Each structure stands twice: as C-alpha cells, then as structure tokens.
Amino acid sequence: MKEVELMGYVLDQLQDGVMVIDEREKIFYINDSACKILEVDKEKIIRQNVVENVPNTRLHIVLRTGEPEYDKLQSLGDKVILTSRIPIKNDNNETIAVAAVFRDITTLQKLAEEITNLREMEALLSSIIDSTSDAISVADQEGRVTMVNRAYTRITGLTPREVIGKPATIDLAEGESLHIQCAREKKPIYNVRKRLATNKKEVVASVTPLFVKNEFKGSVAVIHDISEIQRLINELEATKRMLKKESATHTFDDLVVKSEIMKDVIAQASKVASVDVDLLLIGEFGVGKEVLAQAIHNASPRKDGPYLKLNFSLIPKERQEEYLFGGNSYLAQANEGTLFLENIDLMDLEMQRKLLTFLKDNVFDTDYYDFIPDVRFIFSTTEDLKILSSLGKFSKELLYKISVVSIEVPPLRERKED
Known part of the structure; x- marks a missing residue:
C-alpha cells in the first residue's frame, strides 16, 4: 500500500471528521467520518467549493486570515459540531490550505443538559472521554483532578494514579492551571497555549465549568497536542509537494x-x-x-x-x-x-x-x-x-x-x- 493511500486509510479510521481545502477553497481531502457528520457523498463533494457545499463553514475565512480557530461550536441543521480549523502554511509562512478537525457533540450536549446527578454524569463521561482521541481531564470544585482519559496519558505521559487527587497544575511546566482558574471565575476558558512539564510538548487547552442545578461542581478540560496536528499538516504538505514533483512523468x-x-x-x-x-x-x-x-x-x-x-x-x-x-x-x-x-x-x-x-x-x-x-x-x-x-x-x-x-x-x- 502506498504511503498516501495508507495515510488516507488511517484518517478514515478516526471518529473525528477531517476535511482539508486548498488555496482555491476546493475540498482537497475529506475522511469517512466527516462525510457521515456532514451527510455528504465523498465522490460528489471532493474538489467542490467548500462555501457552496458546507453550511456555516469558516474554512475560507481562516484561509484568508491565516489564524487558527480551536474548539468552536457550529450548528449544522439539528446537529452541534465542535470544530478546530488549522491553517496549513508553507516555508514562506503563506497559507496554502486549511484543515478542519471536528466531531458531532449533539448527543453529549443533550446528555449534559439532562443529567443532574453528578455521579451519573461522571460515570457517563468516563466511558465517553475514553473513546475520544483528545486528552481530557476533569477536576472538582477545588481544582483537583478526578478523572483523565487514555489520550491524556498518551499526550502528557502521566498515568491516572499519578494525577488523580492532585492539584491540576501537576501536568504544567509553569503557570496556573486552567481548572483552578475556571473554579475561581466560573466561566469557560478557550484556546490557551500551555507547555507540559513531563515532555515539554506545547498544547492548546480549553476548560468548561460543570454546573448541577446551578451549582458549580467542577470543570472539564480538552487538550490538543499541537505537535500531532503539525505532523499531519506537514505530511499533507509533503504529499502535495510530492504529487507536484511527479506530475511531469x-x-x-x-x-x-x-x-x-x-x-x-x-x-x-x-x-x-x-x-x-x-x-x-x-x-x-x-x-x-x-x-x-x-x-x-x-x-x-x-x-x-x-x-x-x-x-x-x-x-x-x-x-x-x-x-x-x-x-x-x-x-x-x-x-x-x-x-x-x-x-x-x-x-x-x-x-x-x-x-x-x-x-x-x-x-x-x-x-x-x-x-x-x-x-x-x-x-x-x-x-x-x-x-x-x-x-x-x-x-x-x-x-x-x-x-x-x-x-x-x-x-x-x-x-x-x-
């Protein structure tokens, strides 16, 4: 199997939707999960204009501005989508494409609204967050870690035994934990860059407060490993360059x-x-x-x-x-x-x-x-x-x-x- 085909096969196994547009706002790549979420046919939408085919898209805006957008809520019919939009840049820092990574959180959002018992919510979240590829940590009212998923261990290198019950600052090289800041301010915090203490990776984190009957019960953090996103971007750009170089056969x-x-x-x-x-x-x-x-x-x-x-x-x-x-x-x-x-x-x-x-x-x-x-x-x-x-x-x-x-x-x- 060729490397390009292998990469496409791997991306098709992801639960997250992945879509990439080129500099002409044409859809350059879309995986199976994205087609399922958007309810589109891959063969019909590939190489089509993204603005004309994806409602409420902002990929063309990120293509113009060159500024990434992380963890943005987006309405798609009766669905709620959580999406990140990452500009792909060449060696001259010019935006040549934009990648979107998104997921359907409609069910999760409805469950969060309906469940009022914190213990039931924790049990439900435990199974949900372990199925996602993003690092997720949950903290209590005091900013102490109560739950992490498998992706958290993969990205931070810290096991649940090492972090549960500890202050949420345990995984940071410096600065205040967003969990502690959220416990103090009782409001969401989006897209903050942090550096991990264990492996010095740079990550982008967002934290959302948890309320049960209007009472603050803790917070949930979603952590993106920027290095993994950049690796995917580099692979896509290298593939594009390779295809161009091989075009005169x-x-x-x-x-x-x-x-x-x-x-x-x-x-x-x-x-x-x-x-x-x-x-x-x-x-x-x-x-x-x-x-x-x-x-x-x-x-x-x-x-x-x-x-x-x-x-x-x-x-x-x-x-x-x-x-x-x-x-x-x-x-x-x-x-x-x-x-x-x-x-x-x-x-x-x-x-x-x-x-x-x-x-x-x-x-x-x-x-x-x-x-x-x-x-x-x-x-x-x-x-x-x-x-x-x-x-x-x-x-x-x-x-x-x-x-x-x-x-x-x-x-x-x-x-x-x-």
Whole structure:
C-alpha cells in the first residue's frame, strides 16, 4: 500500500471528521467520518467549493486570515459540531490550505443538559472521554483532578494514579492551571497555549465549568497536542509537494512513434527542449500536446524544478487572474520550473494583456509576493490563433510573442500508424 493511500486509510479510521481545502477553497481531502457528520457523498463533494457545499463553514475565512480557530461550536441543521480549523502554511509562512478537525457533540450536549446527578454524569463521561482521541481531564470544585482519559496519558505521559487527587497544575511546566482558574471565575476558558512539564510538548487547552442545578461542581478540560496536528499538516504538505514533483512523468524515451511526420515533431521538440525559451504547441484535442510538454520539461535545464499545468478550459474567466497571478498562484509555484498553459485561446483578453506585460517586461501588477517568478512557459491551443486575432478574440501582440517558437502536432488521422 502506498504511503498516501495508507495515510488516507488511517484518517478514515478516526471518529473525528477531517476535511482539508486548498488555496482555491476546493475540498482537497475529506475522511469517512466527516462525510457521515456532514451527510455528504465523498465522490460528489471532493474538489467542490467548500462555501457552496458546507453550511456555516469558516474554512475560507481562516484561509484568508491565516489564524487558527480551536474548539468552536457550529450548528449544522439539528446537529452541534465542535470544530478546530488549522491553517496549513508553507516555508514562506503563506497559507496554502486549511484543515478542519471536528466531531458531532449533539448527543453529549443533550446528555449534559439532562443529567443532574453528578455521579451519573461522571460515570457517563468516563466511558465517553475514553473513546475520544483528545486528552481530557476533569477536576472538582477545588481544582483537583478526578478523572483523565487514555489520550491524556498518551499526550502528557502521566498515568491516572499519578494525577488523580492532585492539584491540576501537576501536568504544567509553569503557570496556573486552567481548572483552578475556571473554579475561581466560573466561566469557560478557550484556546490557551500551555507547555507540559513531563515532555515539554506545547498544547492548546480549553476548560468548561460543570454546573448541577446551578451549582458549580467542577470543570472539564480538552487538550490538543499541537505537535500531532503539525505532523499531519506537514505530511499533507509533503504529499502535495510530492504529487507536484511527479506530475511531469513523460520523457522523450517514452514516446514510441512510427510515422515520419511525428518523428520530425519529436526531433524538433527535443532540439527546442534544451534551449530555455517559451514555445507554443498547436494541435487538435488528444494528439499528445501535454505528453510532449512533459517530455520537453524533463529534457530541459529546468527538469529538477516544478512542472505545473493550468488548463484554461476548466477555470471561470473571473478567476483566471487568481489562478495565474494571485497569492500562491501557479506562476509563483512554478518558479525555476515549467508552467504549461493549456488552451491559451480561452484566456480572457485582460488576462492576455497582463501575461504579455509579464513576458515582455518581466513585471506584473500584483501585491501578493515580492519576487519575479523565473518560469519557462509552454502554451498550447487547439485553435487557429491567427483567425482569433483577426476577429479581436486574441491579442496580436501576445500571439507574436508566444509563437516565436511553435510546434504543430499533427492529428492522428494523418499518422494512423501511430
């Protein structure tokens, strides 16, 4: 089993829902528990816009702000969801995705409202909290620990025997326990960073007071191990980088052709590959323009850099600028590599102007980043750009700029032996 498949299998075993969106607000990953909680079909919701498919979501807001949100209550129909939203950042501290970890606490909340006997509540909580992956500790009115779950021992390294009956400060390296603060203030405390005394792990803790018949009876703390969340984020980011690096898989050695006309095309492409110039591939759908683009990249001086493809037939015109020039854009990600712009004939005229400015002057009007990407462009089209240019549908200047080096890939009907 591949590492990516294994990670997906492991995440599908979690009781917590896990969902990740990319920089375009598209759902990049969702596990089985999340589909069950949200009552959605995984195949239908993957790669869809999160705002349009998940009610009351705030993932797109965290994507913009880059600020995490922990242990937030969220209504979803008749359900109550407890969710944390964590921005995924690259080495430049840019938010490239957002992960949500959430659970359905509807039943737990109803039980907490209905149970008035503290002993019954403790017995019920004991079985519930041992089933969760979060560290949970319960303290009495004086701030002394009365209960911890298995995850607490796993994260803190302290056993129930070592902590029960002791002041709640026993697990902290420094500072006041949130249980003791909650006992004094009688109100919830959310998202406080603490460092554990045993293993020096950094955690984020939230504490909620317990009331029985309006009388304070203690508090419950939920502790998140930030290192585990960061590890998952790092694995997802590494997987994303790996997929990008492996996207250009074809080389000239892979191309087996019999027709003389196609042999001439490959010879021309092979010669152009070693020269660091932009080029235009022209040909009908399905003739192998993308395979040729990958082979050119892998035979070029940029073969160790990224190879990315942006297909303008799949992007709404109003979002073309965001994809090509926006924050964490394809242009920025392709720095020191190759960017294959497919179906260039579908690019908006205003975008053509901006692309021409970049190609001519190596500048463009954006505030998203403070460097000029070093990119080799390979353009492709199925249309006659000269005709589109004469009709005013394609920039004459851009056509001149991108067609200095061009290769026509013949249709399959002219090379049936291939």
